[in-house]
Amino acid sequence: MKKFMNKAETLVAESLAGFVAAHERLVAFGAERKFVRRRTLRRGKVALISGGGAGHEPMHVGFVGKGMLDAACTGHVFTSPTPDQIIAAIRETDGGEGCLLIVKNYDGDVMNFEMAAELAAAEHRIATVVVRDDVNPSGSKRSQGRRGVAGTLVVEKLLGAAAEAGWRLEELSALGDDLNARIRTMGVALGGVTVPDTQRETFVLDEDEMEMGVGIHGEPGRARVNFATADQIVETMLEAILSDLAPDGGDKLLLFINGFGGTPVSELYLAYNAARARFARLGVTVARSLVGTYVTSLDMAGLSITVARLDERELSLWDAPVDTAALRWRS
Amino acid sequence: MKKFMNKAETLVAESLAGFVAAHERLVAFGAERKFVRRRTLRRGKVALISGGGAGHEPMHVGFVGKGMLDAACTGHVFTSPTPDQIIAAIRETDGGEGCLLIVKNYDGDVMNFEMAAELAAAEHRIATVVVRDDVNPSGSKRSQGRRGVAGTLVVEKLLGAAAEAGWRLEELSALGDDLNARIRTMGVALGGVTVPDTQRETFVLDEDEMEMGVGIHGEPGRARVNFATADQIVETMLEAILSDLAPDGGDKLLLFINGFGGTPVSELYLAYNAARARFARLGVTVARSLVGTYVTSLDMAGLSITVARLDERELSLWDAPVDTAALRWRS
Amino acid sequence: MLVVPANAALIGGLIEACRQTIAANADHLSELDRAIGDGDHGTNMRRGSEAVYAERDRLVHLPMPKALEEIGLTLVMSIGGAAGPLYGTLLMEIGRQMAGDADFARVLERAIDAVARRGRASAGDKTLLDVLYPVHAEVVRRAGLAGIAEEAERAASLTFAMKAMRGRAAFLGERSIGHVDPGAKSCALLTAAICRFLEEQGPA
Amino acid sequence: MLVVPANAALIGGLIEACRQTIAANADHLSELDRAIGDGDHGTNMRRGSEAVYAERDRLVHLPMPKALEEIGLTLVMSIGGAAGPLYGTLLMEIGRQMAGDADFARVLERAIDAVARRGRASAGDKTLLDVLYPVHAEVVRRAGLAGIAEEAERAASLTFAMKAMRGRAAFLGERSIGHVDPGAKSCALLTAAICRFLEEQGPA
Ligand SMILES: Nc1ncnc2c1ncn2[C@@H]1O[C@H](COP(=O)(O)OP(=O)(O)O)[C@@H](O)[C@H]1O
Ligand SMILES: Nc1ncnc2c1ncn2[C@@H]1O[C@H](COP(=O)(O)OP(=O)(O)O)[C@@H](O)[C@H]1O
Numbered sequence A, B: 001m002k003k004f005m006n007k008a009e010t011l012v013a014e015s016l017a018g019f020v021a022a023h024e025r026l027v028a029f030g031a032e033r034k035f036v037r038r039r040t041l042r043r044g045k046v047a048l049i050s051g052g053g054a055g056h057e058p059m060h061v062g063f064v065g066k067g068m069l070d071a072a073c074t075g076h077v078f079t080s081p082t083p084d085q086i087i088a089a090i091r092e093t094d095g096g097e098g099c100l101l102i103v104k105n106y107d108g109d110v111m112n113f114e115m116a117a118e119l120a121a122a123e124h125r126i127a128t129v130v131v132r133d134d135v136n137p138s139g140s141k142r143s144q145g146r147r148g149v150a151g152t153l154v155v156e157k158l159l160g161a162a163a164e165a166g167w168r169l170e171e172l173s174a175l176g177d178d179l180n181a182r183i184r185t186m187g188v189a190l191g192g193v194t195v196p197d198t199q200r201e202t203f204v205l206d207e208d209e210m211e212m213g214v215g216i217h218g219e220p221g222r223a224r225v226n227f228a229t230a231d232q233i234v235e236t237m238l239e240a241i242l243s244d245l246a247p248d249g250g251d252k253l254l255l256f257i258n259g260f261g262g263t264p265v266s267e268l269y270l271a272y273n274a275a276r277a278r279f280a281r282l283g284v285t286v287a288r289s290l291v292g293t294y295v296t297s298l299d300m301a302g303l304s305i306t307v308a309r310l311d312e313r314e315l316s317l318w319d320a321p322v323d324t325a326a327l328r329w330r331s
Numbered sequence C, D: 001m002l003v004v005p006a007n008a009a010l011i012g013g014l015i016e017a018c019r020q021t022i023a024a025n026a027d028h029l030s031e032l033d034r035a036i037g038d039g040d041h042g043t044n045m046r047r048g049s050e051a052v053y054a055e056r057d058r059l060v061h062l063p064m065p066k067a068l069e070e071i072g073l074t075l076v077m078s079i080g081g082a083a084g085p086l087y088g089t090l091l092m093e094i095g096r097q098m099a100g101d102a103d104f105a106r107v108l109e110r111a112i113d114a115v116a117r118r119g120r121a122s123a124g125d126k127t128l129l130d131v132l133y134p135v136h137a138e139v140v141r142r143a144g145l146a147g148i149a150e151e152a153e154r155a156a157s158l159t160f161a162m163k164a165m166r167g168r169a170a171f172l173g174e175r176s177i178g179h180v181d182p183g184a185k186s187c188a189l190l191t192a193a194i195c196r197f198l199e200e201q202g203p204a
């Protein structure tokens, strides 16, 4: 494993320090560097706070800024942040309209955000949206359900725009829950990742293998299958996504091809092209698109495909201006 | 080698098709898909055309749009485009004010752009800027000089803003030549890359080795040295850059950390942090920063550091609005 | 049953015993986690035990219930991930319950219930609960320290055959079968270390 | 010296001979390029020879000078990279010069000069020129076809010891020494293939 680092213990802190310095126009550290927040907080709006383990960059710190998050808490690599970080972010960003916590559905994240919410509940109005967009269910009714993966970007963008537009806490939380039924993601990995702490690869694949249905922590997926052409891989993934999402001809779809960190953007565009061709054959319209490296698993080679069924109002939330380090546009 | 592709022959065309479809608001294909151009061309300005081999994405197509390039010609992987592509781009984008060709200093690129310029000279006013920002000289007076690498982004951004502001062809060409003396880049690779056509790695490194002074085509660098900490690597690179660039205390510096495709942005921010710390110790001010994956060598693990000495006028050109797929900001 | 050494020595000794066993087994725990999780359980547990160790001078002067609660809070605020809230809740609850109840079996039962609620998990889900429940049963039937430690190890090894229903491993479905759960393993290791330490303190 | 077959057969035969030798050696050429360049010289040359081959029905009906010029143009517009303009210039110039000059040695000299100008390169720079100059010298001294082919191969192998001054390999500095230049090698292969073809056409 060769990574640009000094030592494993300080890697996240050093990287965050670089991030904040490089984007000082947009962001600043919160108290004791426990989180990253917008440089200028706006009162009179619900504060959006997200977070999770490091290793998914640019998510979530890259989504802090006007039109998206107010603060992001970063844990160690692939380890959710601790409640004190989240509580500190709540204290510093709550402008009286309450805080919405956006949490990916991993037990670690859910439990840490939950403990923070319990501990801060006396002084703050808090609601939580748990993002569950992964196509792969754990296969059992008793399970904790779908993981939160790249679809988190979509949830954070839409809720961020809504919060900016003055939506109240309950409205935001209701939209967040509602979106969970309409966003689906599937991931494929061409290799494992090396966790810097242990310097060991999470899994090793042969030249002709890939892992289907992976998350964003270098975990193995649901099945190890034969490597295939981009067209075949995209077709398999879209089939799983669409049979789960069941859009009809009238739906407006958002198509988001996300790289896991080690796959160059040229390959993401190639996969996007394959997906567009597939959609064209199915007679399904793609209303909005995003292609890039946004929700990663360190330097894992692979990508995920996210499809979201959005209504007109949600499309305008997507189009609304956003000014963050990683996502930036005017409407 | 596992890449998301269908076959090597069509990989560039498929990827470009995806790029154009994903960014249809910004760009369109030129005649016969020989190049990518702004969706809406503006008359009355000098047309900026760049190009080079594929494999450096998002450069150059990602820099096509308002405030930067008018058109970009993409060749096969690591192979410069052919003159017919460049001539087609000249014909379609020249609005009467002439065309500026921005070329990275590789013999292949230089010769193909030169042939195109010769063939189109009868009907168009054409000037060429050859970018030469690599710190590594080839070591001989008779050599073709420095390579054009990530500093190309800086040249294209500054000239793009200047062209947008109405500068004339000669003025742009003079600024481009002048910038060559004030932009320096150095690259380090942690591994080689696999060229899709041949499915072979350009070079193979041990776990404790890295290549210092690499270009952006997976070529070996000037020296194979021991892998080191991020602080040490950044220090070595900055030393080489600064001793070549020789900024004095009053200079305004732009610092650009660029990923080669396989290195996650979290490591780039960590390297940026190390560079900032080094600059702080040297008492040198960093006026502008850019950190990200912009000028790549397929999925090579590694990064380059670019430092540019800019005057106030050039800083405003850097700050000027830009709206392309890969680079986007308002002033 | 046990001869309890002076409070400070006891707390300090427990902290040290736990820290040592985690330090010695961190790589193994991460290895287990790599198979069905994200490969960081050892690192997480080490971060937690080091954080507690760094505060031992303060902790040893607290009464036992308060010390355990504070240790739990330190674990929560330092570990992160799944293990942080789970081990944190366990210790915080043991401390809180101990303050008002002298029956350790009942204290442990309530604390384990709190862990299950926090994790929305039950017996058989292939988690550290699959060690905690059997350990509790041994405590209830007043097994000796050696017996408790043995049962903890046995219980951890039984997770090998289970299909994970909670935590990252659950996303693997059937593929989670055939691996020992890292959290169960760390729980068994800690239980054994504590039993060993207490045994050494007690009369032969 | 040679008995020239019917024009169409000659042009078609040359196209086919060049295509075959490139197809057979493309991997080797890329291998050489991987050592001191970017590993694509074989792919580039194959793309060029296939593009010419695809147009052979049109090309064989042109007069030889025009055919060569058109082949050069096709190479320029299909190869890209360094090889495209260089081989393209060579063939275009040979075609143009041939139209007005019957002395092949002089034709070749002018074309080689055009290549050198295009590449800003000289003898000893470790490029295809280090094959072209010796080949020209053999043509001047009216060596036989076999001799020309042999000299081309020998000249290519001499690039092994040279330090590259032009092209990607130049950025390697001293590290470029100890490898045969891919462009020199392809030039030798093509020269040999052409000589072999012409030899087969000619009387024994
Ligand atoms: N919901 C849960 N309930 C109970 N225990 C759980 C739960 N989720 C995870 N665990 C336990 O936590 C262990 C993993 O801890 P760790 O690797 O430190 O956290 P993470 O999974 O966040 O990386 C698992 O082996 C399991 O024993
Ligand atoms: N400036 C130059 N002048 C003459 N020959 C050159 C020059 N640059 C490169 N070459 C030749 O071209 C060959 C490389 O061709 P190729 O690999 O197809 O192009 P690229 O270097 O663009 O990938 C070199 O081996 C060398 O013989």
Ligand SMILES: [Mg+2]
Pocket: A053, A077, A078, A079, A080, A108, C038, C040, C081, C082
């Ligand atoms: Mg973890």
Ligand SMILES: [Mg+2]
Pocket: B053, B077, B078, B079, B080, B108, D038, D040, D081, D082
């Ligand atoms: Mg090339």
Ligand SMILES: [Mg+2]
Pocket: C033, C037, C038, C039, C040, C041, C081
């Ligand atoms: Mg884990």
Ligand SMILES: [Mg+2]
Pocket: D033, D037, D038, D039, D040, D041, D081
């Ligand atoms: Mg080459």
